[in-house]
Amino acid sequence: MTAEDGFFYRLTVDDASIPVIARGSDRVGVTVSRTLDLDVAANEAATRYRPSAILPHEHWQPIDGWTTCTGQELQCGKLFVGVLPGPFQRGGLEAIAQEVRDSIESAISSGIPPVFSDQVREAEAQLLLWASAIDPRREIIPVGFNMNCGGRRSLTADQKGFHLGLHLDSWDGPSFAGREARTNRVSLNFGPGTRHFYFMLVPVWSMRKALNSPGELDVSAIINSYMRLPIDHHVFRLTVPPGAVYVAPTECLVHDASTLNSDKFCVTYTIRGHFPFSFRYWQQ
Numbered sequence: 001m002t003a004e005d006g007f008f009y010r011l012t013v014d015d016a017s018i019p020v021i022a023r024g025s026d027r028v029g030v031t032v033s034r035t036l037d038l039d040v041a042a043n044e045a046a047t048r049y050r051p052s053a054i055l056p057h058e059h060w061q062p063i064d065g066w067t068t069c070t071g072q073e074l075q076c077g078k079l080f081v082g083v084l085p086g087p088f089q090r091g092g093l094e095a096i097a098q099e100v101r102d103s104i105e106s107a108i109s110s111g112i113p114p115v116f117s118d119q120v121r122e123a124e125a126q127l128l129l130w131a132s133a134i135d136p137r138r139e140i141i142p143v144g145f146n147m148n149c150g151g152r153r154s155l156t157a158d159q160k161g162f163h164l165g166l167h168l169d170s171w172d173g174p175s176f177a178g179r180e181a182r183t184n185r186v187s188l189n190f191g192p193g194t195r196h197f198y199f200m201l202v203p204v205w206s207m208r209k210a211l212n213s214p215g216e217l218d219v220s221a222i223i224n225s226y227m228r229l230p231i232d233h234h235v236f237r238l239t240v241p242p243g244a245v246y247v248a249p250t251e252c253l254v255h256d257a258s259t260l261n262s263d264k265f266c267v268t269y270t271i272r273g274h275f276p277f278s279f280r281y282w283q284q
């Protein structure tokens with residue numbers, strides 16, 4: 001831990017209302033790509049993509065413009081994206097990650113749901129307690145463990161195994177209305193690989209406004225049309241090392257994740273809820 005890890009930094013891009021928050025040296029791991037790769041090939045690097053998938057171009061550049069913030073300056077609701085310290089020290093995570101990976105792989109091959117040891121269940125219970133304390137509504141929804149291989153440019157796939165590329169989550173339903181009020185998510189990286197979470201800072205309602213098509217209510221059509229506009233499209237990327245969490249309103253912002261720069265698998269645990277940025281909860 002360095003001296004600057006005692007501070008939080010906030011990045012506000014142009015007039016975007018949604019800030020990016022990172023603690024201390026973690027902000028160095030936040031980069032930007034200024035080009036989109038439209039219509040990614042159906043099969044690229046052993047990954048199958050859905051038709052018309054869009055990914056950020058793999059040319060990530062550093063970002064300037066962070067401002068140091070403390071305490072009250074950083075209080076904000078759940079419309080923020082952050083890479084922040086999780087509730088566990090890194091040391092104990094890897095044994096859990098290996099067990100979760102083994103259990104998930106066994107479950108896939110056998111068709112029997114995974115059974116976890118007391119150590120994994122205790123870690124999950126502690127994580128849920130921690131998340132519940134952050135959510136003022138105490139309405140957290142565990143999504144659970146997930147495991148991804150390393151070396152993947154895009155991680156989210158549909159039920160048929162086709163990767164989505166940049167997409168919007170719709171856990172709370174497919175409608176366009178009321179997206180601002182929906183759940184956001186925290187996702188803890190149990191390791192052992194480092195992963196990336198990438199996203200655009202333009203919420204879906206601003207995308208629709210930019211299209212000047214007030215009658216369009218299909219969120220997939222909105223984001224697909226917006227990303228094809230001949231304008232500058234910035235995709236931001238957080239580096240999420242083992243032990244860190246990312247927080248994001250994934251029902252509002254187009255996003256995906258990647259393990260492209262890691263040759264190790266990666267286990268995550270994700271929880272939906274209404275998680276604001278509150279200095280006292282993230283100051284670890």
Ligand SMILES: [Fe+2]
Nearest residue numbers: 156168169250
């Ligand atoms: Fe997603």
